[in-house]
Amino acid sequence: MALRELLFLLADVWMIAVGFTFGWKFIRNYGNYLLGLEWIIVATSGSNFFLYAALGGTEESPMYTLAFFFDQFSRSVGITLILVLGLMRVTHRYKPSVGTDVGVFAFATAVGLALLLFGERLGTGVAISLIAVNVLTTLFLIYFSKRLWAIGAKGWAVGAGLATAAGCVIASTYDFVHIPGDDEAHTLFYIGALSTWGFQMFTYYFAYRALHRHDESVGAEPDLREPSRADA
Template identity: 60%
Template sequence: MELLCLLADIWMTFAGFVYGWKFIRHYDNYLLGLEWLIVGTSGMNALVWLLLGGNQDSLQVPLVYFFDAFSRSFGITLIVVLGLMQVTHRYKAPLAVDIAVFALATGAGLYLQQFRFPEFDLGPATFYLVVNALTTLFLIYFSLRLWRIGAKRLAIGAGLATAAGTAVALMDDFFRIPGDDATRTTFYTLALATWGFQLCAYYFAYRALHNHNARMGAEPMSGQHSVTTSDRGEPTTSAR
């Protein structure tokens, strides 16, 4: 099971770095790009920790809890919603908003990282549950938008990723997998694999909506670049 956990972490790290860079490079979407890169960095930090033996006194442990709190509070919630709105509502957040939401997530991560397993605190757990539920409502809408443009497989994939992410969020605080060990290896194997799946599924779903909007002439432009589509379906930028 330890090997599976290691592989799941590598998968999530790969998805975070690769698709995070693609969000920035191809779509000029720094909200999603940076959040994906942060998740990738979190996975890399956890990977180093696992390879060094998983010592609870390791310097990586505080970072593990910080990155977890960062993403669960306002990262894979508010930041993701604002980032996806670029293809659902043609809304590109101004730089001030980008900075503000990342500062908010950083502050939340620094504060909430103190609440650590195996201790249970109802306040943070309820907060995580509420923000996840609100984000899930938007992601259901996001999947429906994909279905309506005919991207049914991607819509199903995004929907399954959202459902799996919600299940993981519930297990994180309120449920325990029977027979799991003291370090929750089974849970974290499922969680890391699920988070990697989410990063991948949302990227391809975003790409489909972006390309649909571009064909309809509805994709917002940013900066001094025009957007064209490459043979692989990836947009490329060229200076005007």
């Protein structure tokens, strides 16, 4: 196995582990199904990607189709709208109803399927639209980092800022930039992308926890779970 292939698999395993671990923690500790399920979806996507790469799948493989769907799901709505709504739990005390949770995931599924079926016909416009929604999400995440800094969680503020910057670079170059020396499978790009997505999920979880603790300390979230449970 070549070094770049090993690094790719390690980056994917990192993202999978982070997604499943902290996705479950979001649900168990905070009852945040938006972030919890999205983290788990990203991890599931990574698991499918791992099998696809390990088994040497082709573009005709069902795993390739599934990977493309998951990719469009998260890039269009998951790590944009769902991420923002989930983080608003600690930035704006926003608690979506069960209907909202179901509705936003149904919307993400519909968008993912639409892009899977019609994305090629829409051409470059899809890629530009995905960059646009990422830019809007980045603006919110800058605000999220500023909130962390304001409450004294400066380490996580810096971490969230770095994760956001790295994620923005990945999103902006995803469809338009080819790394010199990279292969047709874009292995070098995906090493960076998978590592970054894992770093984002890891950092945003602990940044969320910092804001949650602050909200509890000032009585902003009186009906969330006990701090001792959320610290697990």
